[in-house]
Amino acid sequence: MNSSNDVPVKKVEAISERNAYLKSKELEELKALEKVRRYLLQKGYSPKTIKTYINHIKRYVLYSTDVFSIDTANGYIVELLEEKKCSHAYCNQAINAIKLYIKINSNVREDQFLKLLRPKKERKLPKVMSQQEVKRLFDVTTNIKHKTALMLAYSCGLRISEVISMTLNDIDTDRMLVVIRQGKGRKDRISTLSAKMHKQLVDYYQVYRPKHFIFENTNRDRGLSERTLQKVFHASAEKADIHKYVTFHSLRHSFATHLLDSGVDIRYIQELLGHSSTKTTEIYTHVSTASLQKIINPLDRLD
Structure with missing residues (x-):
């Protein structure tokens, strides 16, 4: 017959075994992630x-x-769609990550990945501001550093990551160009430096005297954070009475759309944005209003 003293000992041993198992599992997961x-x-x-x-x-x-089950992966994606209401783009990105994780860390056959079901790709139009809204956005941004960052993003069609990593050496005033180094897809590209943007940068430099990054953080050891610029954008958008939902990336979308509205060839816009194909750039033809404004609405033809 077991002594009552054995019960606590067995519980301790069970807890110890459980902890050892969890630690082993955690180490295994860390190794898998590292791969x-x-x-x-x-x-x-x-x-x-x-x-x-x-x-x-x-x-x-x-x-x-x-973690290495295709059925489990499909169940996870269904949860993202139904319960968490994630976008199709988010779910497809999650599938890419899960597929890579399973592929690297298991013996699942390649043909089994065909059973990973992808949600149909959504077609969403870019969130674009009018030129009047962009101007109001700049006008209400009183901090010269923040205003210059917003203007540079719009003037060159930059992503937020490209704005914060921009350095003084990337501004070529002799040729009036801006060099965007290692943008999305590890690609360099160039954009034009407008006369107005040049003047704004000069005025800004006189105030802040940045050493390396154009838009330095408080410690001056790196660029501003994406979070900081997003907050600046949303605060300015609210002050400018822009009621539709827009983000910092809308400055890039607006740049492309306004160029298309003014008659710039889509192939040049493709180069300025750094797109690999015009098919990506063609999305802006669906939000450009230049051609639509020439159409006479049938309602207006009625007497």
Whole structure:
């Protein structure tokens, strides 16, 4: 017959075994994540993309008890769609991350990945501001650093990550060009430096005297954070009475759309934006109003 003293001992042993199992499982997951990180690094993915993939995988691992199951992966995507109301683009990105995770860390056959069901790609129009709204946005932004950052994003069609990583050496005043180094897809490109933008940069430089990054953080050791610029944009959009939903990226969308409205060839816009194909740039033809304004609405033809 077991002594009552044996019960606490057995409980301690069980807890100890459980903790050892959990620690072993955690180490296994960390090793699996590290394999993915090293793979993406060797493939030349940007730190931001690697972080996105890793975060997708971490969320999936928390959901899953069998991380290398195609059925489990499909169940996770259904949860993202039905319960969390995630966009199709978000779910497809999660699938890419999960597929890579399973592929690198398991013996699942390649043909099994055909059973990973992808939601149909959504077609969403870019969120574009009118030229009047862009002007109001700039007018209400009183901080010269913030205003210059917003103006540069619009003037050159920059992504927020490109704005914060822009350095003094990227501004070529002799040729009136802006060099965007290692943008999305690890590609360099150039954009035009407008006379108005040049003057704004000169005025800004006289005030802040940046040393390396054009828009330095408080410690002057790196560029402003994306979060800071997003907050600046939303605060200015509210002050400018822009009631539709727009984001910092809307400055890039507006740049492309306004160029198209003014008659600039789509191939030039493609180069300025750094798109690999005009098919990506063609989305702006659906929000350009230049051609639509020439159409006489049938209602207006009625007497």
